[in-house]
Amino acid sequence: MQPEVLLMDEPLSALDALTRGNVATEIEAIWAADKRTVVLITNDVDEALVLADRILCLNPDGTLGAAFPVNLPRPRDRNAMNESNDFKALRADVTAYLMDVGIKSKLPETRLLPALTPRHALPSAYAKAANSAMDARYLRYSQLHKVYATPKGPLTVVEDFNLVLKKAEFVSLIGHSGCGKSTVLTMTAGLNAISKGAITLDGTHVEGTDPERAVVFQSPNLFPWLTAKENVAIGVDKVYPKSTQVERQEVVEYYLERVGLADSMNRQATDMSNGMRQRVGIARAFALSPKLLLLDEPFGMLDSLTRWELQEVLMEVWSRTKVTAVCVTHDVDEAIMLADRVVMMTNGPNATIGKITEVKLPRPRSRRSLLEHPDYYHYRSEVLSFLEEYEHGHKKKDVA
Ligand SMILES: Nc1ncnc2c1ncn2[C@@H]1O[C@H](COP(=O)(O)OP(=O)(O)O)[C@@H](O)[C@H]1O
Numbered sequence: 128m129q130p131e132v133l134l135m136d137e138p139l140s141a142l143d144a145l146t147r148g149n150v151a152t153e154i155e156a157i158w159a160a161d162k163r164t165v166v167l168i169t170n171d172v173d174e175a176l177v178l179a180d181r182i183l184c185l186n187p188d189g190t191l192g193a194a195f196p197v198n199l200p201r202p203r204d205r206n207a208m209n210e211s212n213d214f215k216a217l218r219a220d221v222t223a224y225l226m227d228v229g230i231k232s233k234l235p236e237t238r239l240l241p242a243l244t245p246r247h248a249l250p251s252a253y254a255k256a257a258n259s260a261m262d263a264r265y266l267r268y269s270q271l272h273k274v275y276a277t278p279k280g281p282l283t284v285v286e287d288f289n290l291v292l293k294k295a296e297f298v299s300l301i302g303h304s305g306c307g308k309s310t311v312l313t314m315t316a317g318l319n320a321i322s323k324g325a326i327t328l329d330g331t332h333v334e335g336t337d338p339e340r341a342v343v344f345q346s347p348n349l350f351p352w353l354t355a356k357e358n359v360a361i362g363v364d365k366v367y368p369k370s371t372q373v374e375r376q377e378v379v380e381y382y383l384e385r386v387g388l389a390d391s392m393n394r395q396a397t398d399m400s401n402g403m404r405q406r407v408g409i410a411r412a413f414a415l416s417p418k419l420l421l422l423d424e425p426f427g428m429l430d431s432l433t434r435w436e437l438q439e440v441l442m443e444v445w446s447r448t449k450v451t452a453v454c455v456t457h458d459v460d461e462a463i464m465l466a467d468r469v470v471m472m473t474n475g476p477n478a479t480i481g482k483i484t485e486v487k488l489p490r491p492r493s494r495r496s497l498l499e500h501p502d503y504y505h506y507r508s509e510v511l512s513f514l515e516e517y518e519h520g521h522k523k524k525d526v527a
């Protein structure tokens with residue numbers, strides 16, 4: 128339309144993180160050729176850094192906040208920028224500013240988790256005896272395969288997936304869209320049949336669903352007519368059969384407080400924002416006191432500020448419970464921030480583990496401290512370059 132001014136309102140927010148990065152790069156190229164005046168609204172700091180000459184922050188109350196000139200050379204290559212100190216400093220500054228104005232910690236520090244015994248807790252003598260063996264190989268994927276029946280015949284989506292998790296370990300599973308991440312996760316949850324190989328948790332083969340394996344999906348399946356409290360309470364009765372109603376209620380309230388919903392426990396799910404619903408989903412998963420927590424792009428549909436906030440909520444609750452966890456994501460920062468190890472999957476079909484990076488960043492972690500940590504961008508470029516290799520469907524040919 129050859130406009131004088133181009134206005135864009137979160138044009139990429141519905142895309143996954145990797146696609147978003149690619150389209151942003153393309154927009155930059157088109158803009159560079161045309162040189163229109165552009166106002167772009169975004170909640171993604173990286174998108175702003177790739178595209179803008181100037182970033183203006185809006186405060187939550189609608190007033191105009193800080194302005195950051197972006198003097199990074201163009202064209203702005205995502206991987207090259209990852210090595211640039213100017214980029215890192217600006218990224219940290221903008222992020223810190225937005226967190227300061229937008230994120231207030233709502234977590235009360237009062238209540239303690241009541242000491243209940245979940246149904247599947249081991250008697251202490253047995254637990255002691257079993258501890259040494261099971262802690263090191265708590266969750267185990269052995270030659271896991273998934274073959275889907277398709278009109279064109281059987282399709283091996285996941286092939287020979289082998290991974291061992293220690294108890295209390297947090298693993299991020301990252302890979303391009305469609306590679307088979309959700310397939311691995313739903314097999315672990317017992318929602319999807321295992322074609323070949325095995326998954327064992329705490330010495331027992333995974334078969335069917337069980338509250339000992341709690342799942343958080345992208346959109347939490349809450350009962351819309353029930354309150355936050357009632358939604359979290361579902362299933363809790365079964366998990367703590369020996370406890371009183373009052374004690375179980377305490378567990379429910381404890382986790383709702385931890386995820387920042389102390390004031391909204393009696394609100395109906397229909398009256399909640401997506402971010403609040405996802406908080407309820409996280410509280411529900413933890414309230415089941417699971418042996419294993421499975422998350423499938425849990426914050427994928429939230430804007431980045433809400434996502435940051437919930438990542439920190441998740442870290443906070445996880446650090447108290449130290450539940451063994453597998454989190455599927457395609458957000459590189461999220462993968463690194465949450466995990467002890469980032470497991471990278473190759474592209475499907477026949478997808479498998481391509482690379483594993485151990486993240487030795489100190490805990491407790493916050494986004495702010497990570498962005499300022501000297502090793503952070505080293506991890507980031509390791510994961511980014513792996514994903515880049517598989518960008519266009521196939522691994523780039525190895526150069527001899
Ligand atoms: N029930 C199914 N039948 C046939 N193919 C499927 C089925 N579910 C998923 N797939 C295919 O398996 C591949 C991996 O899917 P998925 O695990 O959802 O990927 P990801 O979560 O990494 O995006 C995709 O190519 C998808 O089309």
Ligand SMILES: [Mg+2]
Nearest residue numbers: 308309310423
């Ligand atoms: Mg998926």
